[in-house]
Each structure stands twice: as C-alpha cells, then as structure tokens.
Amino acid sequence: MKKNSLLILVMTALLVSCSQGPKWQELFNGKDLQGWEKLNGTAEYKVEDNAIIGISQMNTPNTFLATTEKYDDFILEFEFKVDDGLNSGVQFRSNSLPDYRDGRVHGYQFEIDPSDRAWTGGIYDEARRGWLYPMNYNPEGMKAFKHSEWNSARIEAIGNSIRTWVNGVPCANILDDTTPSGFIALQVHSIGKAELEGKTVAWRNIRILTDELDKYKTADDENVMQINQVANTISDREAADGWKLLWDGKTTEGWRGAKRDDFPDLGWSIDNGMLKVHKSDGGESTNGGDIVTTRPYKNFMLKVDFKITEGANSGIKYFVDTNLNKGEGSAIGCEFQILDDQNHPDAKMGTNGNRTLGSLYDLIPAPQDKPFRKGFFNTAMVVVEGNHVEHWLNGVKIVEYDRNSDAWNKLVQTSKYKDWPNFGNAEEGLILLQDHGDEVWFQNVKIKELD
Template identity: 55%
Template sequence: MKKLTVLSVVSLCMSLSVQAADWTSLFNGKDLSNWQQLGGKAKFTIDNGVIVGESKSGEPNSFLTTKQDYSDFIFETEIKIDAGLNSGIQFRSQSLTDYNNGRVHGYQMEIDTSDRKWSGGVFEEAKRGWLYAVTRNEACQNAFNLDVWNHYRVEAIHNRIRTWVNKVACADVLDNQEGYQSGFIAFQVHSIKNKNLEGTKVRFRNPRILTEDLHNNHWYTPSEVQEINYLPNQLSAKQQSEGWTLLWDGKTTNGWKGTKLKDFPQKGWDIDNGELVIYSSGGGSTRNGGDIVTLQEFSEFELEVDFKITAGANSGIKYFVDPNLLKEKGAAIGLEFQILDDKKHPDAKKGHKGNRTIGSLYDLIPARNLSELTRSTKRVNSIGDWNRARIVVKGNRVEHWLNNIKVVEYPRGSQIFKTLVQHSKYAKWPNFGQREKGPIILQDHGDEVRFRSIKVRSL
C-alpha cells in the first residue's frame, strides 16, 4: 500500500470536503444577470465562460458585484491577471448612499502582481485599509503565480476571516467591525495611473459559494500562520495558547501605576469605554497625570498596543526603562517607540533624518517602510483612527512594527547601537538601553492619546 504523506492526507481531506459540500455557482457562464457594476466604468465582459475585467484609464476602482448579500460563507474562484494590474475580491461589502456617495467599501482579498507579493492579504476598501498584509507569511507571498490560473478561497464565518491562495493559508483575521456582518461579493478592476496599463485584464472563472454546514467544510490553518486580532481588549483562544496576556484589562488600572507614584495617577488618565486615555494638558511632558508604568518587567518579549492620536499629538511607548533615572522630575528614560502626528507636531522635523517620527526608535533610528521594497513611506492611519504598534525583542535583536509593517530593526547593545546613543540626547546616561529587563511605559506628553488592546507575551 502506498504511504500517505501529511500533505497528501490534508489534500485528500480537502478534496473530500469539497465533494461533499453543497456549493452554489455564482456565474452561469453565459451572462451577468446575477451581477451589477458599481464604481468606475472599467469594462466587464464574458469570454468563453470567463468573466473578464479590462482596465480603463481615468476611471476609479470598478466592481462587478453580486445582487445578493452573503453573511457567513466559504467562497472560491480562480484568478488570472496581467502583470502590472492590481485587483481583488470584495466580500461582505456594501454601497450606501450615506457613505461617500455610494462608494464600495468592505473587506477585500488582495490580488497583487507587484514585487511586495501581498496576494491573499485582507484589505478594507475605502475605510481602514490593510487589515492583514502578508508581511510575515513567506509561504503565502510565494503562493501566487502570475499569468496562470490561481485558486482563491475566502472563509468568512462569524467574526473570523481566513484566506488561501492555491491552497496555501494566507490571512487569519478576527474582526467585529460594525455593519460588516453581511454584504455582496464583487470582482474588482483597480484604477490605473500608468496609461501603459490601459487594456490590461483580470479574469475570473468558476466562482462558487457555500453557505451551509460551514464548520464541517472549513480548511485547517497551520499554527505558524499569524492571527491578527482586532477585537478590543480581548485575547483569542489561539493567543492564549501562545502565551499572550493582557497588560491592561480594559476596565481597571490593575497592573499599572504612575512612574513616580506608588499608585495609579489620580488625574490626567481615565478609562473611557474600553480605552485608556491620557488627556491633553497643553503639550507639556508629564504635566498632567505623568507617565504610567507596568508593575511587571520584561526581557525578551513581543508587545502589541493599539493607539489613537489627536491632531498634533505626541506620546510614546517606552521599554527597558531604568526606574532609577529622573526620579524627581522629567519623563522616565528608556528606549522609545515614538507616537507622533508627523504632519503637525514640530518634533517630526527635529532630531536626525526623521528619527523622531512615528514608529521610530526615538532620537536614534528613523522609522522606514522595510516591508515594501517599492514604497519608502510608512503606512500610518489617519488622525482619529487606530494604529497598531508592535515591539519584538529576541536576544539583542529588536524590531518596531507599525500597522503590520516593519519600520525599525536594530541590534541592542552592539557597537552600532552604542555609537547612535553617543550622538543622541541619551549620551549622558551610561549603558542607556542595555538593561537586562525593564517595565513598559505609556507616556504623558501633554496631548490626548488613547490606548487599548495592550498585550504581551514572553519569547
């Protein structure tokens, strides 16, 4: 008897699942009677049983949408696209007269022909932007093949979204965005800026959907595929199994105190509907409630913090803080993930080559987009929207991530690091940033900033 490999067993299970499922075809191969076009006027035609979208210069994103809405489902189709063109599959999407004059918005599974290789990622069209850029999923980045047919699969079950490209697991998202429990499915032809791309095409065939018995037909997602959780102040079952804990419970001040106090500050800081808020005091550092610090200390760790800034705001997340420095006055001293409104706060133009901008290792290393080879600018969400900071410390290697984009990496304690310190405002403190462990600090810099979903795990 032929020996079955693990991969062949998984493939067999997938095959049996598909055969047993009661799929519904969304395209009859002849006409688009079950579909309608929204947005731009790129051309959609039928060619030998294939839906063909053709790019058109000067047009905004164009969408061929189902007339029916779907809530929980598994959707599959096959994709073939010309080089240079961008596209996507919208799902749980909407077009509402009271939102941007009917602009299509909602979840999208990316079809990407660029060098960044983000096919299979999850984007929120016309709202939050990238929810899951596949920056940490190399297998998915290599799954898509240009100029051939690619198999796409989306599972949207309750608040979990998972995607596959050519049976390679790509995205795993937990999200509870209000209003996105149901919506249409759509094929996108992206707008083009390069007129040389006029007439390039994306092709779709065999679109089908499953709306019943989903739990018995969903596919396995390997544990190494990162889950991104957007549920405020909640840990998923997977995160708990991976050792994550909430540094802030969303309700109390447990686990925190003022950096120069025995207890939590009595003014300046507040808890507002699941958000930890430092209110404005006119821009002066530590003049309101002062910085707050964890009671726990950390050495090798992964930290995630969601933050929302007001216009012109300045704040930061500090780590490897030395509690013995500046006990009497001033801000606590430690390595800092800078939080800043780069457009309006003057600190963005100070320091050296942008090393005081958002995501930077403050006054030492400027934040840059290290996840997209063809894009130098960071992906920063608008004022009033949530951004996500991620700090990873493993051995002497440290990384800063902003909205799932790596923006800083450096070897803590190396000669390069020490040289940077000697040319910074921290030069007067011996062994700055080289402590074996230290607490985490959220900074009061005199501006209103909100935090939530503060979580950490030891590495």
Template identity: 55%
Template sequence: MTKLFNFMIRKAYIFKVALLLVAISLTSCGSAQKDNTPWVSLQDGNTLNGWSIIGGNATYKVEDGTIIGTTVRNTPNTFLRSDKLYSDFILELDYKVDSSMNSGIQIRSNSFPFYREGRVHGYQVEIDPSKRAWSAGIYDESRRGWLNTLENKPEAQKAFKQNDWNHYRIEAIGDTIKTWINDVPAAYLIDDKTASGFIGLQVHSIKDHQKVGTEIAWKNLKILTENLEKYSKKSPLKPVITKNNLTIDEVKNGWKLLWNGETTKGWKGAKLDTFPEKGWKIENGELSVLSSGGAESAAGGDIVTEALFGDFEISVDFKLTKGANSGIKYYVDTNLNKGKGSSIGLEYQILDDAVHPDAKLGNHEGSRTVSSLYDLIKADENKPINQIGEWNTAFISSINNHVEHWLNGTKVLEYERGSDKFLKLVAESKYVKWPKFGLLEKGQILLQDHGDNVSFRNIKIRSIDNKNNK
C-alpha cells in the first residue's frame, strides 16, 4: 500500500507540474501575441465611407469586412483613396491578389487638376505576384518610376505568398519610408519629394489578354499617426538615398548628374577659370548662392557648366528664400558679356513672385515671374509653386528647337527657338543687341548669382541625340 500511495503522489505531482508548464506556456504566448499599439482602423467594416474612387472605372465593394477591387476593360489605373491626407504614419494591412495582377498601395499620393489632368501620383508600395517578385518595393507612380526595388533581396522576394493573404507594414516618418512583407524587411528609402497625401488601393488597368473581373482584396487596414518613434522598427537594410543620386529609371534612360552633391567638379565661374572662392556654399547636399544685397552677379558671380549642351532635358530642384531672385540659363555663351552683370542666355526665371518687384516688370507683362522665359514669355498663371522654403523642381526640355518649361511636373510654357514669333520677341527686348541671341547650337548651363540666397540640388541632365527625335 505504501508503494502504491507514493506512486500515486508522484503521478499527481508530475501532472500538476505539467499543467503549470502548459499554463505558463499559454500565458507567455498570449503575451507575445498581444499588440498594445493604439491602432486606428481605416475601415468601418461594412461600407466605403471615408474613401473615394478616382482615376478609372474599376469597381470596389465591401464583403465581410474585406474591401474587394475588380478589374474592368478599357479604363486606366483606378484607386480607392482615403479622403483624409496623411503625412507621417505607420500603416499595416493584409491583401490577397490574383497571380495575374499587378497592384500597389499608394502612400503620400495626390491628384491635382494641374498635374496631368488629375492623374494620381506619388509613392506606391508595389504588389507584384510576377516572377520578378518585387512586392513591397517602392515605385513612384506617374513620376520617377522605380525608387527601391527588391533586387538582391531574396528573402523579401520569397516572403510573398501566391494566392494567399500577405501582410504589409509601411512606415513613413519624415523623409524615410520602410516596408516589410510578412515581417521580412523589403525596402528602405530616404526621399523627401512628397511629405503628405492620401492612401490608395490600386486596381491596375488590364491588357487585352487579361481577364475582366479579376479581384484583389484588402482587409485589416490600420494606421498610427502619433508617438511614431516609440513604435517604429529598425530595418537591417541599407537605405536607398535619392538626394543627388540618379534613380533606377534615370540611369536606364541616360540621365547624368550635372552636380555630384559634394564638390564643384564640372562647374566654374562664368567669368573665371575656376569656381568662385566666395558667394557660393556647398552644405548638406545643397549648392547655395549666398545673399549679398540683391545685386546681379556682383559677389561670387554666376556659375556655369564646363561642358556644352545641344539638345537636352534638365531637371533642377530649387529652394527660394523670401524675396529672392535667381535663374537657370541655357545656351549660354560666356564670351558674349565680359562686363558687369550676368552672362547671356535663355533664362528659366526663379523668383519669389509675391514679394520681388520683378514679378510686375518685364518687356512683356508677367514674363519675369517664376518659371517664365525671362523677359520674353510669361509662364502659365496656374503654375504649381510651393511655399517659400520648400523645394520646387524646374524642368527644361530643348529638342529640335522646341523648348518647354515645366514646374513641379506641370508644363507652364513652350516655344520654338528661331521661329518668327521667337525672333519678334527678341527684337522687342533688351536682348536685341546680342547677335543670334538664344540660337546657339550648343551652350553652357548657368546658375545665376543675383545677390539673393537660393539653393539647388538634384541637378540632372540628359543629352538628346536629335537624330532619334526628327
């Protein structure tokens, strides 16, 4: 009896220990899975309240708390966009996509009437079920193309689950965007092109061979907009930095950096053999002309490229200070004016229109406002200009004598070099005294010192072989 009693006691003890271990295990699992993050849901579970359809005619509906988008024929990309705009946030969601579809999650995106007739543009976290497997890479919709792919990231590529639910985590804090797919780090981008915009769920347009009625589904959309540093996760990936670097598509399309972001290489004073010793500063990846009282080319002086350019496209980010004046000149011949003042060339005007008196002057009314062809052609009054202290992007295209000025992705004027209209404008201007003004086959690019503090960055150019453009 004693042996039997002792055996039963030991069995009871072992059973209690086992129960205790199971309880501890369940408790620890529950603690590990509990999420105390104060998420805010982006869905009400039953309707599309708080969202709007833009861009195309694909359809969206809600079933059992899941948003379902469906493809239709003969329509551009369609987006279900949040009515609310977001700047800094952490977003998580689940999605399931058909293996034949391409899609994406728009963040910090916008739609403006002046930008390509309202076309949606901005950062897109890619959904890519193809063999390329770049899901959770970062694409710039309707702007710069690919910014951060999943090339050489096999773990992230393998993390995508075909025809099953996938989970994204997207962090957009300041100039940094990080993504995860099914908890695997995927993209890490540093870029400050756009600070705020809507969130969008894309149903991509389909080609003739693709099936109408194909679906993509999203659920568990939740966002965090406060105390982000507390909840942000570190990424082991090396960041892709776009500032003063070429994007993937720019490299592919033949663009070159005209300024490397660090040195004066490739540039010199317009009336010097070297770069000016004063009046200009390079700091934090910005090339700045310093304030010297507003006089034209009286301090450090204008700077020009050492190289000459014929047909070209150039993109330059610029940032104004209050009341500032400067310009980007092209087809410049520094031998035309050896005296006082700026070197001679066609000029994309840079100006604080609201404060600087030049905005109301000029040989033609308004032709000295920002993005105008200085003193000759006024830019569109509806041009999109950002506030003083914010970056703007100037774009100039000159191909086969057809010239266009763009500002922040919107065309603001165009003209034909050498046309009767152009020659008449020159004949009526102060440029009439310069022989063949604006008609050089090749010339330098110039950044103007007009005595005001203006900064430049992301200076990029693409030379065009005009044989391919006739």
C-alpha cells in the first residue's frame, strides 16, 4: 500500500511538472519601475494602468528604459501601443558601454513604426549598422500592426537566429552573431517637431522565457525571407534556395587577377575573414589590380558586403570582359559604385550624381538618401534577370535598368563607355572586385544563379 501511494505521488508530481508549461519571468510588475533604469536621454517614463508609459520630449536624444539584468538566449513577449507620429522600439541584446560613444545605447531593436512606411516588427541595429531587416523584405508582415490599439509582439533570440512577430504574424528573420548578450530596453525616440511633444508609447505584459527554448520556439516559416548576416556562411535556408559562397572567406580559390592567370601577389590580403584591398596611390588598378571570378555568370543574384575607409573608392563590376582592356586602368564592365560620397571628389563628377555610392557608375545615379552605414559593413546586391538589372543597398532597391535596348545604347553613348563596343549587352561576363588604390574590405560574397 505504501509503495502504491509513493508511486501515485511520484506520478502526480510528474504530471504537475509537465502541465506547468513555459516558466515565464515577468520583467514588469505592473506597479513601478523596479528592475529598470533610464539611459542616455531625459524623456519621462511612468506607470499607469499596469503599463509603462513613455512620453516624448523636445531637446533630448533617444531615451531608453533598460533592464538591470542582461539576457542572451530568450523568447520575449510584450504588448505595445503608440501614438501616430512617433517612432519607437524595444532594444534587446543591447549595451551601454563607456568605451562605445560615451555609453550610447547600441544593439538590436524591434522597430515600432506607425508611419506609412509600416516597418513595425523590423530589426534595426541602434547606433551601429542601421537596418538589418527592413520590412520591405516581408510585405505581409507590414500589414500586422494596428493603429491606436494594443499590439502583441514576440522576439525569439536563440543563438544566431533572431525572429520577430506582430499580432501573431511573422515579421523579421535574421541570422547575426554581432552581439550575443545584453539588456532589454524600451525606447522613447527623440523628436524634432514641437507638435510631437507629449505623445506617448506604452508597453505592458512584458515577460521573458530563458529555459527550454528549443521546446517552445516557433517553427520556421519558409515564406518569410531570411537574411544571413553571419559572415562567409551559407545557412540551411540559403543552401536550399540555391545560394553559394563566391568567396570562401579563407583562400583565393575561384578568383584571379583581371589581367593575369593567377591571384595578385600584392595589393590584396585575407585577414580574419575579410578580403582587403590595400591602400596605395589612389590610382585605378595600379597596385595589385582588380580581381575577377574564374568563370562567367549570366542570370544571378549577387551579394557582397563591403566596408570603406575614409575617402575610399572601389566598385563591384559584372558583365566584365577582361579581353576588352589590356592596357592601363580597370577591366571593363557595368559597375556598382563603391565610394565615400562625402570625402571623395568623384562623387561630384559625372552627371547628376551618377558616380556616387550604389550608382551604375557614370550612367544611372543612386538616390542621395540611400541607406548607407558609415563605418560598418554594407550589403550590395546586384540582380540580373535577362536584360533587367537592379542595384540594392542594405535591402533597399536604389537603381534599376534594362539593357539591350535603344534607350540603353543611347545612355551608354553619353558616358565614358561610349568607345567600348556593345558595352553592357553581353549575355554573360565575369564578376570583379576593384582595386582603386584605396583600402576597402569585402566579405560575405555569395551568389545565386537564376534560371
């Protein structure tokens, strides 16, 4: 009888344990701001009706209410409501360090955006790289936010995987290894218009789960685009979608000098997963020279992460034919311009800004308000489908055009390429990274060939 009673007690305990579900931790007690601290700005936070209210204020930088605890892997849920006209967000895996911009809060941010842009649920890298996942990557997710209502949010940050939801709708999906741990923080964004002062953003029911995350994480939705920010890697999703590394991050395999059969023995180096062009005299292909792929490409999506030093000039070329120019200067091809627009004189040359960053060099200008991350790696993407070509920068399309047309040929005749026969109309060509005598870094070079 005693054994049976003991067995029943053990089974009951197991059943109770199994029925408890996820062990959520409340980050906000609904009464006061215990466990939170204000950072950077002077905007007001108060507790009202079981919610934290942030109140916009003039003449203050972004203000953050941060947890005193730090978290690495977690599932975070909360509800939020925001007045139209404000921009806000929730920081996670974020930090405030004395040696980084005098304690400036920096790190991942779940975007709260009631504007017509509708990027709520996107992922922004506050005070560092800028947009990691703008919501134009996921048009369906842009519809999830509800104006003037309480919205539910979920963030799953597990290892390098970071995903977000708004009102149960999947929004952002990135892989990134920049910051593995940090605090959670609620943002009241700075404002520049007096009419926005006093507007509010509110949060409630803030809770976090740090145990048994694999058990409670959400199944992956393959309909939501995944952006892989981990350098020189191909994720399972990317591999299944046909992406391949064009540079392996370690060797020179698959590349050669544009005017030689092997890789240059000077002017380029591989350092900690980065392919570097060395600083020389600022001349075009006068040091190590350009490098090109060892095989041509026809229809493709090409991604290249690049980082420029002050005043630098370089480029990514495609449809390159190394037989066209055997003399001085760079090999000939269509060019995604890489340039420090603020400090290099080439930005003011050409026509209507068609030599600025992201432009189709000397042919079609990129917009001035393009999303450039100064001091950090930026992602250039070139998409070629037949005669249609697009330039993208950090997830935003900035240039598009069609080749092999009367309009295209007329445009070429007004450019520096007018003397090169059939410029830009080749069915296929090599891909090139340019040596223009300035220090520029490349990584995460990958390609997906299209049918």
